[in-house]
Amino acid sequence: MDKSNVKSLRFEDLPEAMGQLIQRFDRIESILLNNLNKSEPEKKEEDELLTIAEAAIFTKYAEQTLRTKVMKGEVPSIRLNGKRLFRKSELIAWIKGETI
Secondary structure: OOHHHHHHOOHHHHHHHHHHHHHHHHHHHHHHHHHHHHHOOOOOHHHOEEOHHHHHHHHOOOHHHHHHHHHOOOOOOEEEOOEEEEEHHHHHHHHOOOOO
């Protein structure tokens, strides 16, 4: 199907025209997905947020011990939508003795 003949498209040409359109859309979709994947920064495992239960497992502290340390300001944490969360990267730094 030639672009200049779009207005003179006949009924019997529709299957071929649709096939070409589908191929073009597939290429456009591939390009868009590739660009999207390139533009998204890779999320590092250390940047993930952990719940109190997950942080307890990760640090090998009991949940209550971890809560006590949070209340004393000994462990870095954040509150998000009423939940206590921990950045894995901050817990790693805390364990290594680099923070708080």
